[in-house]
Amino acid sequence: MLETSPQPDIATSVADYIVAARPDDLPEPVRREALRSLVNIVGCMLGGASHDVIGLADDVLSEFSGPPQATLLGRARRADVLHAALINCFGSSIHAFDDTHEQAVVHPSGPVAGAILAISERKRIAGPQFLLAFALGVETVCRLSKAISVPPAKGVFAWSQTGITAGVGAAVAAGKLLDLDPSRMRHAIGIALSQAAGFRGMFGSMCSSFMTAHGAESGLRAAILAEKGFTSSDAALEGPRGYLDVFAEHPNPQALTEGLGTRFEILRNTYKPYPCGVVIHPIIDACLELRRAHAMDPADIAAVSVRVGPKALALTDRRHPKNNLEARVSLQHWVAVAFIRGTARIEDMATSVVVDPTIARFQDRVETVADDAIATDAAEVTVRRQDGRSLVSRVEHCVGSASRPMSDSDLEQKFTGLAEAVIGPARTREVLEMSWGVERLPDVGALARAAA
Numbered sequence: 001m002l003e004t005s006p007q008p009d010i011a012t013s014v015a016d017y018i019v020a021a022r023p024d025d026l027p028e029p030v031r032r033e034a035l036r037s038l039v040n041i042v043g044c045m046l047g048g049a050s051h052d053v054i055g056l057a058d059d060v061l062s063e064f065s066g067p068p069q070a071t072l073l074g075r076a077r078r079a080d081v082l083h084a085a086l087i088n089c090f091g092s093s094i095h096a097f098d099d100t101h102e103q104a105v106v107h108p109s110g111p112v113a114g115a116i117l118a119i120s121e122r123k124r125i126a127g128p129q130f131l132l133a134f135a136l137g138v139e140t141v142c143r144l145s146k147a148i149s150v151p152p153a154k155g156v157f158a159w160s161q162t163g164i165t166a167g168v169g170a171a172v173a174a175g176k177l178l179d180l181d182p183s184r185m186r187h188a189i190g191i192a193l194s195q196a197a198g199f200r201g202m203f204g205s206m207c208s209s210f211m212t213a214h215g216a217e218s219g220l221r222a223a224i225l226a227e228k229g230f231t232s233s234d235a236a237l238e239g240p241r242g243y244l245d246v247f248a249e250h251p252n253p254q255a256l257t258e259g260l261g262t263r264f265e266i267l268r269n270t271y272k273p274y275p276c277g278v279v280i281h282p283i284i285d286a287c288l289e290l291r292r293a294h295a296m297d298p299a300d301i302a303a304v305s306v307r308v309g310p311k312a313l314a315l316t317d318r319r320h321p322k323n324n325l326e327a328r329v330s331l332q333h334w335v336a337v338a339f340i341r342g343t344a345r346i347e348d349m350a351t352s353v354v355v356d357p358t359i360a361r362f363q364d365r366v367e368t369v370a371d372d373a374i375a376t377d378a379a380e381v382t383v384r385r386q387d388g389r390s391l392v393s394r395v396e397h398c399v400g401s402a403s404r405p406m407s408d409s410d411l412e413q414k415f416t417g418l419a420e421a422v423i424g425p426a427r428t429r430e431v432l433e434m435s436w437g438v439e440r441l442p443d444v445g446a447l448a449r450a451a452a
Contacts (some may be wrong), residue, residue, distance in 0.1 A: 011237040013107025013264045014255050015185040017173055018136055023096070023128035023259070026135055031439075034135040037099055039048045039435045040271045042073070044098050046451060047346070047418025048091030048433070053206050056241035057213075058087050060215050070121040071448040074422040078452075081118040085170070089114030089216035093277040095346055096328040099419070101403040102268045104145035104161060105376065107212060107277065109269075111166035114138030114216035115174045115223075118238050120444040125177055127439040135266055136175030141165045142265035146255040148246060153252035159315065163198015163211035164247055164383075170219025171226075176343050178227045190232025191222035193243050204318060204326040228448040249448045262368040272345040273414070281377035282398035287338035290383055290393045298340045300386050303365045304335060307380040319363050324349040335381075336362035375399040380439035423451065 026034070048054060049072070066080030072189045073088050092098050092110035093314060099109045116133055144165040149155035153299065171192035175185050195218040198211035226232075235242045237256075244251035274284050283306055290296060308331075310405065318330040325350045327387070336359045337348045373379065382395045397403035410433060419428040427450065434447045441447060 004187055010187050010253055010256050011189060011234075012182070013260070015182045015189065016270060017260050018140075018176055019180065019182045019185050019197060021132060021136060021176075023132045025261065026132060027264070030075065030135060030266060031131065032268045033269060033332070034131050035436060036248040036268060036411060037138060037205055037436070038131070038134060038270070038407065038438060039415060039432065040099055041092050041113045041446075042431065042435045043411075043418045044092040044095065044110065045088050045113070046074045046091070046422050046428075047097065048094040049154055049422055051091065051094045051296055053209070054087060054091050056318055057090060058211070058366070061086075070118040071452045073117075073448065073451040074419075077452065078256055081122050081343060084118040084121075085114045085220045088117060088212045090209055090213035090307055092144060093212040093254045095349075096277055097272050097275045097346075097414075098212075099143045100270050100272065101145065102270050102377070103150050104265075105149075106141055106145040106161040106165060108138040108141035108162075108166070108233065109134075109444050110212055111170045111216040111219060112141065112173045114213070115170035115220040115443070116177055117448045118220060119174050119177050121448055123177065126435075126442045127441040127444055129393045130441075130444040131133055131439055133173040133176040135264070137169040138266050138269070138380050139264060140172045141169035142268075143256050144168055144243070146265070147252050148248035150252070150255065152250070152388055153248055153255065154250040155248050156336050156393040157311070158201070160198035160200055160202070160245055163215065166212055166215025167195055167219035167222065170216050171222040172219075174220045175226060176310050178223055180223065180226060184226045184229075185261070187231045187355045188226035189324075190221045190234075190236030191225055191230060192219045193236045195222070195230060196243065200315070203315065204321070204434045206325060208325065208329075210324055226235070228287060248338040255285035256426050269403055270400055270402055271411060271414075273410065274334075275328065275349065276315050276344070276347045278400075279308065279376055280316050280329075280331050280334050281400060282395040283308065283331055283376055283381060284334050284344045285380050285395045286381035286393040287335055287344065288344070289395075290316040290381060291339055292340055293393075294321055294391060296339065296383070298362060301362075301365060301383045304339070304384045305367045305369060305384070306335065307369040307374060307382070308378075309376055310372060310374060311381075313368055313370045317368055319366070320360055324351060324354055327354045332363040333359065337362075347409060354409050377403070379426030381443045427451075
């Protein structure tokens with residue numbers, strides 16, 4: 001009987017792959033999508049930097065911050081690398097404008113970029129290594145999320161996918177830049193997994209984006225600890241009461257290793273044209289289309305029926321939000337805004353808009369219907385007019401979805417719109433060009449410093 005070598009466990013396979021990967025291993029489409037993801041998330045970081053909640057967190061925690069090692073993007077100061085990772089990632093998520101993996105519905109880029117932009121000011125990192133680490137971190141977040149939520153896996157809907165996976169992606173990316181060996185990389189993954197946290201009950205509050213930011217900080221901390229010899233359990237990922245066991249009713253471990261190095265999840269990453277929960281986007285598309293096509297007067301609308309998938313309703317059925325954080329995950333708010341204001345912008349989440357009596361009254365006309373046959377990037381909106389006539393718009397794939405992706409030009413427009421008010425037009429153009437050309441930078445820390 002032939003003897004067979006024991007197969008390495010999943011954590012070892014993942015760690016070995018991460019450590020061995022080289023910039024030339026990224027296929028051209030993957031390299032390009034990593035650049036697009038980076039451009040999008042740097043713009044989101046800058047756009048969120050001046051938000052009141054970011055200012056609050058920075059002000060409160062700055063008392064405990066260490067030496068000024070890294071830039072707070074869009075803010076006029078520096079902080080230690082852990083605080084910088086936290087605040088920069090927090091800013092990337094605060095407007096709900098960050099990227100989304102189309103299957104796993106996870107937001108991978110903010111925590112990964114937050115961690116490694118900070119590392120790049122602690123240690124000189126060349127552009128090709130930075131982009132590789134970024135792509136590997138994003139890949140890790142997406143695969144971890146798929147392993148517990150995408151069929152054949154069956155997850156627990158209460159968990160925030162980003163909250164429980166973001167730290168591991170940040171740890172992997174930071175560990176790659178810290179040149180961790182396979183053993184230390186595995187421990188970095190385990191340390192990050194020990195801090196995995198986040199549940200959907202926090203959505204619509206300050207804690208929603210804070211969970212994402214915690215992933216950037218805890219992942220970076222995990223990599224730094226592992227670099228110096230801090231260890232974790234060998235059962236952190238796939239053992240009894242490990243990650244897969246805790247966060248899924250029926251996990252799919254194969255999602256973590258199948259096609260590793262040849263099939264890349266970043267190719268299914270998507271970018272938001274609207275600053276709100278991604279499952280609201282097809283609803284906005286449908287409402288704006290009806291408004292444009294029929295030159296609708298909001299006063300002529302008796303009722304609006306929104307038909308979407310059950311998960312979309314579970315996440316965003318939030319009538320009469322009280323502030324901009326609740327508004328970003330309220331489908332009723334965005335339906336009202338789309339028909340009354342004809343837009344879907346950050347300005348439409350201002351407190352004055354959220355509590356506007358006209359907006360609030362219109363929300364009472366919005367009815368919701370859950371339909372299992374409707375995909376997450378689809379929606380059907382029916383308007384019943386005061387004279388009894390009905391108009392219908394069905395969106396099969398929303399703008400920004402994998403089937404209708406944003407172009408490079410769209411991403412540049414989004415970046416400019418987010419960044420100019422924070423760092424001005426000239427600096428915006430400089431940072432945008434550095435983001436697209438990050439592989440040519442001998443020192444990626446220059447990108448972060450330019451975005452101060």
